[in-house]
Amino acid sequence: MNTTLFDRPPLRVAITGGTSGLGLALVEALHARGAAIAFVARNARAVADVARRFPGSHGIVADVSRKDDTHRIALQINAALGGLDVLVNNASSLGPVPLRLLADTDCEDLEAALATNLLGPFRLTKALLGALTASARSGRAAVVVNITSDAAATPYSGWGAYGASKAALSHLSRIWDEELRALGVRAIAVDPGDMDTPLHALAVPDADPATLKRPRDAALDVIAAIEAAWPAPASARTVRAEANA
Amino acid sequence: MRPATTPVQRPGDARLLAIDADGRLRDLPRTRLVQLLMPGDLLIANDAATLPASLAGVHGPSGAPIEVRLAGRPSLDPADVGRFTAIVFGGGDHRTPTEYRADPPPLRPGDALRLGPLTATVRRVFTQRRRIEIAFDARPDAVWAGIAAHGRPIQYAHIAAPLALWDVWTAIAARPVAFEPPSAGFVLDWALLDSLHRRGVGFQTLTHAAGLSSTGDAALDNLLPFDEAYELPDATVAAIAAAKACGRRVVALGTTVTRALEHAASLDGIPRAGSGLATQQLGPKTALRVVDAIVSGTHEAGTSHYELLRAFADDDVLRRADRLLAERGYRTHEFGDSVWVERRRGSVQPRSNLNTATLASRLGQRRTIAPFWIPNESRIRKPSRRASTSKSA
Numbered sequence: 001m002n003t004t005l006f007d008r009p010p011l012r013v014a015i016t017g018g019t020s021g022l023g024l025a026l027v028e029a030l031h032a033r034g035a036a037i038a039f040v041a042r043n044a045r046a047v048a049d050v051a052r053r054f055p056g057s058h059g060i061v062a063d064v065s066r067k068d069d070t071h072r073i074a075l076q077i078n079a080a081l082g083g084l085d086v087l088v089n090n091a092s093s094l095g096p097v098p099l100r101l102l103a104d105t106d107c108e109d110l111e112a113a114l115a116t117n118l119l120g121p122f123r124l125t126k127a128l129l130g131a132l133t134a135s136a137r138s139g140r141a142a143v144v145v146n147i148t149s150d151a152a153a154t155p156y157s158g159w160g161a162y163g164a165s166k167a168a169l170s171h172l173s174r175i176w177d178e179e180l181r182a183l184g185v186r187a188i189a190v191d192p193g194d195m196d197t198p199l200h201a202l203a204v205p206d207a208d209p210a211t212l213k214r215p216r217d218a219a220l221d222v223i224a225a226i227e228a229a230w231p232a233p234a235s236a237r238t239v240r241a242e243a244n245a
Numbered sequence: 246m247r248p249a250t251t252p253v254q255r256p257g258d259a260r261l262l263a264i265d266a267d268g269r270l271r272d273l274p275r276t277r278l279v280q281l282l283m284p285g286d287l288l289i290a291n292d293a294a295t296l297p298a299s300l301a302g303v304h305g306p307s308g309a310p311i312e313v314r315l316a317g318r319p320s321l322d323p324a325d326v327g328r329f330t331a332i333v334f335g336g337g338d339h340r341t342p343t344e345y346r347a348d349p350p351p352l353r354p355g356d357a358l359r360l361g362p363l364t365a366t367v368r369r370v371f372t373q374r375r376r377i378e379i380a381f382d383a384r385p386d387a388v389w390a391g392i393a394a395h396g397r398p399i400q401y402a403h404i405a406a407p408l409a410l411w412d413v414w415t416a417i418a419a420r421p422v423a424f425e426p427p428s429a430g431f432v433l434d435w436a437l438l439d440s441l442h443r444r445g446v447g448f449q450t451l452t453h454a455a456g457l458s459s460t461g462d463a464a465l466d467n468l469l470p471f472d473e474a475y476e477l478p479d480a481t482v483a484a485i486a487a488a489k490a491c492g493r494r495v496v497a498l499g500t501t502v503t504r505a506l507e508h509a510a511s512l513d514g515i516p517r518a519g520s521g522l523a524t525q526q527l528g529p530k531t532a533l534r535v536v537d538a539i540v541s542g543t544h545e546a547g548t549s550h551y552e553l554l555r556a557f558a559d560d561d562v563l564r565r566a567d568r569l570l571a572e573r574g575y576r577t578h579e580f581g582d583s584v585w586v587e588r589r590r591g592s593v594q595p596r597s598n599l600n601t602a603t604l605a606s607r608l609g610q611r612r613t614i615a616p617f618w619i620p621n622e623s624r625i626r627k628p629s630r631r632a633s634t635s636k637s638a
Contacts, residue, residue, distance in 0.1 A: 051386075058386050071410035072393040075421045078294060079389040082323045083420060127411075129435075130292050131419035134450055137480050179435075182442065 095161025136184030297396030343461025361395030429499030
């Protein structure tokens with residue numbers, strides 16, 4: 001299946017939160033496989049550094065939690081890659097740091113977590129749906145990957161803003177998938193597990209890194225999940241087969 | 246007609262004037278569009294996203310304020326952003342009608358233009374005032390980032406409030422290559438695409454760099470549309486062949502789609518997949534070879550868009566349509582109402598060129614990916630249990 005997903009022409013992938021943790025590991029792993037990559041992050045210096053490290057990749061400085069950035073991001077992704085096959089909504093916000101009980105969480109902190117973890121992925125998917133469906137119509141991959149967490153399923157104390165926003169993102173993914181299948185676009189939610197990342201260090205400062213998954217391994221799991229979601233759903237395959245007959 | 250002054254892509258009361266192949270007129274709610282398409286027909290839309298192509302800035306040598314409106318580039322290649330043709334105004338903004346806009350200061354090749362975070366150099370000054378060619382002095386990613394950060398959608402005096410990008414992007418907007426919105430596509434939303442699918446109507450796209458609709462200069466406006474780059478996917482060409490082979494219609498959503506398809510077929514009537522640069526003007530003398538009907542905005546006589554409609558319908562039919570549009574208070578401009586115009590009956594398409602066997606064999610020689618949405622009644626999706634279940638309270 002590797003040969004279909006990463007065959008020529010290069011797979012066109014956009015990754016949010018691409019300068020650290022899982023996002024950076026995905027940039028690295030996909031770059032090694034010859035994918036054309038655009039990545040988004042807030043810090044201009046970090047974006048420039050990663051773009052230099054992976055020649056040919058396209059860095060975009062923007063904040064997915066800001067509505068006004070949505071179309072600017074979509075514009076630059078489509079401009080740089082000439083279209084899009086895979087969108088990875090990876091950028092995440094923990095909510096209040098250090099973690100707080102829900103009863104101590106400010107409304108604004110919950111809103112901020114929702115803006116990054118739910119509204120951002122929703123808006124970016126919507127703005128890029130034209131490109132993704134164009135890919136599907138051309139027989140290319142068209143997959144949206146939303147990075148979630150086990151905190152979306154298990155009610156961990158102290159993880160209210162993050163867990164609730166990731167639960168919403170998981171369900172959003174399922175509804176996207178239901179609605180977009182007929183168009184040849186898949187949407188999947190992937191829980192990469194507890195990783196040794198800056199985000200995890202913020203949440204659990206005293207965790208032993210040795211007990212945590214390496215982002216590099218999690219990136220391979222995400223790529224495997226994309227491959228499992230592609231080729232297209234059976235319905236679209238059937239139509240293609242009939243058309244070829 | 247009256248101008249549509251609010252940027253709403255799909256107003257609930259939008260109208261559609263349908264002109265059939267015999268010149269009969271029907272005034273319909275635009276929600277009836279789907280019913281005008283028959284199973285097996287193929288609707289083709291332009292999926293270009295619209296650039297924020299208006300760049301305010303300063304003319305380096307004089308320090309005078311200017312507005313640069315990007316108007317064209319040679320190809321859709323992502324890296325090909327070095328040079329653009331552009332229209333330049335002096336100070337002021339869209340609230341002044343273009344014909345009253347101040348001219349820019351005298352421009353000479355080599356002049357620097359400071360456009361927010363971007364710097365450009367004037368490469369060429371055309372004989373028509375206001376028209377130039379510029380080159381950006383930056384790498385492609387920086388040019389795109391600069392345009393994304395600083396540009397505003399091109400807009401005109403009939404809408405006072407500044408437009409946002411989401412106002413001018415169609416639901417299917419993909420690559421940012423249009424300079425003004427392919428606004429016929431505003432009619433689309435995903436529910437409408439689903440309705441087409443259920444009805445067995447095919448849907449495909451092409452990408453066409455829609456250019457400016459007005460420059461405010463009569464001599465320049467006569468040259469519109471300028472050259473426009475486009476890309477026609479293999480899947481769309483295959484779907485056209487399939488529709489034509491069954492005697493079904495190809496319906497273009499907008500003037501840009503019509504121009505691209507007819508240009509791509511200009512050699513022998515068979516559209517070629519791939520990249521092209523549409524250079525032709527369409528009008529009453531044009532023999533349409535691919536497009537059987539067009540869905541477009543309402544246009545005023547004398548504009549290039551109206552000229553294009555004359556390729557579909559006779560002048561007396563269009564005059565009757567104009568009267569009805571006026572009587573019924575149709576709205577015009579990009580957020581206005583729509584027309585559906587079928588190619589007049591008796592205008593024989595050069596069928597010899599669109600010979601099915603030729604098409605089939607030519608397609609067979611290429612590595613063509615068959616379209617995912619093949620128009621065919623038998624493939625109407627059966628609603629799954631989940632899909633047909635709406636959540637009950």
